[in-house]
Amino acid sequence: MMWHWIMLASFSVTLLPAGLALTADRAPRRLRARIGPVRPVGWGVLLIYAAAPVDTVPRLAGASLDVIFVCSTAGGVLCLAGALLGRVSIYRYQSRATDGPWTAS
Numbered sequence: 083m084m085w086h087w088i089m090l091a092s093f094s095v096t097l098l099p100a101g102l103a104l105t106a107d108r109a110p111r112r113l114r115a116r117i118g119p120v121r122p123v124g125w126g127v128l129l130i131y132a133a134a135p136v137d138t139v140p141r142l143a144g145a146s147l148d149v150i151f152v153c154s155t156a157g158g159v160l161c162l163a164g165a166l167l168g169r170v171s172i173y174r175y176q177s178r179a180t181d182g183p184w185t186a187s
Contacts, residue, residue: 083141083142086138086141086142087142089134089138090134090135090138093131093134094131094134097127097128097130097131097134098128098131100124100127101124101125101127101128101130101131102124102128103124104120104121104123104124104127105121105124105125105128106124107120107121107124108120118171118172118175118176119171119172119175122167122168122171123168123171123172125164125167126164126165126166126167126168126169126171127164127168128164129160129161129163129164129167130160130161130164130165131164132157132160132164133157133158133160133161133164134157136153136156136157136160137153137154137156137157139153140153
């Protein structure tokens, strides 16, 4: 159980502030050109962070195995959704940046 608390605290210290800052459109200038659209990436980071409490809290509360299984599955879905949101938004941003007046649409 101690590892669950440690990982939940580490995710809360690292991913939560980063996701909130990106969602609020606050990113260092040197990173703006590298990560593309800041807000969708921030929402993706927050979705990835949300998997940690969804997966950990039922275990810490001593829930039944069925509840733990459902919450673990939901946590995996949240991670996948966050990764897809971040990747799709970056891909769309990069493909839009390379399109110019000379490309055929």
